[in-house]
Amino acid sequence: MNYLKEVLASRELLINLTMREVKGKYKRTVFGQLWSLANPLALMLIYTFVFSFIFRIQLEPGDPSGLDVFAIWLLCGLLPWIFFANVLNSGITSLVSNAGLIQKVAFSRVVLPLSQVASAAYNWLFEIAVLVVVLTILGAFVLPWLPLVVVAMVLLAGFAAGLALMLSIANVYFRDTQWFLSIILQLWMYLSPVIYPVSLVADASEDAGGVLGTPVTILDLYHLNPMVYFLEVFRNLLYDNRWPDPMSWLICLAWALGALLVGFWVFRRNERNLAEAL
Amino acid sequence: MSDVAVRVDHVSKSFRMYHERNQTLKSAIMRGRTSVHEDFWALQDVSFDVPEGSTFGLIGSNGSGKSTLLKCLAKIYYPNKGTITHFGKLAAMLEVGSGFHHELSGRENIYLNGSILGMSRKEIDRKFDDIVGFSGVEQFIDQPVKNYSSGMYVRLGFSVAINVDPDILVVDEVLAVGDAEFQKKCFDKFAEFKRVGKTVILVSHSMESVRSMCDHAAWLNKGTLKAVGEAAPTIAAYEASLNNG
Numbered sequence: 001m002n003y004l005k006e007v008l009a010s011r012e013l014l015i016n017l018t019m020r021e022v023k024g025k026y027k028r029t030v031f032g033q034l035w036s037l038a039n040p041l042a043l044m045l046i047y048t049f050v051f052s053f054i055f056r057i058q059l060e061p062g063d064p065s066g067l068d069v070f071a072i073w074l075l076c077g078l079l080p081w082i083f084f085a086n087v088l089n090s091g092i093t094s095l096v097s098n099a100g101l102i103q104k105v106a107f108s109r110v111v112l113p114l115s116q117v118a119s120a121a122y123n124w125l126f127e128i129a130v131l132v133v134v135l136t137i138l139g140a141f142v143l144p145w146l147p148l149v150v151v152a153m154v155l156l157a158g159f160a161a162g163l164a165l166m167l168s169i170a171n172v173y174f175r176d177t178q179w180f181l182s183i184i185l186q187l188w189m190y191l192s193p194v195i196y197p198v199s200l201v202a203d204a205s206e207d208a209g210g211v212l213g214t215p216v217t218i219l220d221l222y223h224l225n226p227m228v229y230f231l232e233v234f235r236n237l238l239y240d241n242r243w244p245d246p247m248s249w250l251i252c253l254a255w256a257l258g259a260l261l262v263g264f265w266v267f268r269r270n271e272r273n274l275a276e277a278l
Numbered sequence: 279m280s281d282v283a284v285r286v287d288h289v290s291k292s293f294r295m296y297h298e299r300n301q302t303l304k305s306a307i308m309r310g311r312t313s314v315h316e317d318f319w320a321l322q323d324v325s326f327d328v329p330e331g332s333t334f335g336l337i338g339s340n341g342s343g344k345s346t347l348l349k350c351l352a353k354i355y356y357p358n359k360g361t362i363t364h365f366g367k368l369a370a371m372l373e374v375g376s377g378f379h380h381e382l383s384g385r386e387n388i389y390l391n392g393s394i395l396g397m398s399r400k401e402i403d404r405k406f407d408d409i410v411g412f413s414g415v416e417q418f419i420d421q422p423v424k425n426y427s428s429g430m431y432v433r434l435g436f437s438v439a440i441n442v443d444p445d446i447l448v449v450d451e452v453l454a455v456g457d458a459e460f461q462k463k464c465f466d467k468f469a470e471f472k473r474v475g476k477t478v479i480l481v482s483h484s485m486e487s488v489r490s491m492c493d494h495a496a497w498l499n500k501g502t503l504k505a506v507g508e509a510a511p512t513i514a515a516y517e518a519s520l521n522n523g
Contacts, residue, residue: 100373174302275354
């Protein structure tokens, strides 16, 4: 609890560091904030071409929204995924790249990874806002669901922040962690229903039967991945415009809280040694 | 004058000296261990009081533990044994311009750096003109700091730090910033600190500046405290040891 107070006391610093990231990022570019859309759009184009046009992935139309556009369905999951990956990628180096600051000034160190989460969230908010406008133009009735979208975003941000806290510490002691992470994130993306629907996994799992003769199916194992639930919630809200399964909400909440608790605990234990370990 | 501003109580600090350090996973696994080290005691059982309102100098040769002690005072390192208690708001100036972002303007960097040093937005708003005035970079305050000369850069950093306005200020050898005119400004600022009864703890290799500014001093040698007290006899003892050594 005391620790939370300390973090709250440094919120101005957190805001200023976040603004440093946000303002510094697209400084001296002609397109500025629009660059934040470039990466998701490029991925959307290439994935749509490969998976919808060449591999012909078939989607159920959004229920009840009636939407049936692969590119839009893709973005509803791709934007949360890109945010998640950005938080981990920038959070993991947040301590190492600020070594000079840590060794010269005493301040609440936890604001370094958290400011990375906040600045990624700022870009994400902008991307989702654009997506919502596009969804509305296409006729999806998404506006009433926006408060819940924000709740889901907070949960995913919490989950990502917890992991980023742990990773940032691990990277101080083992610099391999950041190279390891880029591989993990690639595998993780393909193991999550970002560019294909879970229904395809269910079909394949049914054909394959239990794993090694046990009643455990591939689908069960697949659901160990928390991103399955997060992406389901986002697509239900944004693309289908319906209530996600309450169980999915609960699982997302549990992962977010769990990651945050462990993340803060790990960070707190190591915080005092950072100036020496770096 | 009898009140204590900072009490350093039996402080010891060790560092690990690594003979072998495996910071990659491969080497940690291959060698079956992350490191082989022995402890090096940078500070051993150091105790002294810094009187309130004094200007306190830490002197000693290279490697005597002055900077380690300073970092312990600044709460960047934590001592293994002993405690450091301070009475009043403490601020440390170990480096100027920490955390400046090169693409941001001087104005934005004042706010950023100020909040890193623990000032609130309101406080910075209030002191903004003083900070800019003291640094003497008014004309360029809305330019990105990467276009600043190195002198302007440290002057701005120093101005932010000096305006934190603590009761106790801990300073590493940052007095050597800027031109002669700015140095004079800094000395005047320290003198003003002293006049209003604030405590300054500084590390310096220049015996001249210690002699002229400090009224108390502590002499450290290889991590142990050799002498502490009034500045003149402490400095004399230190210089005598240099001449004999």
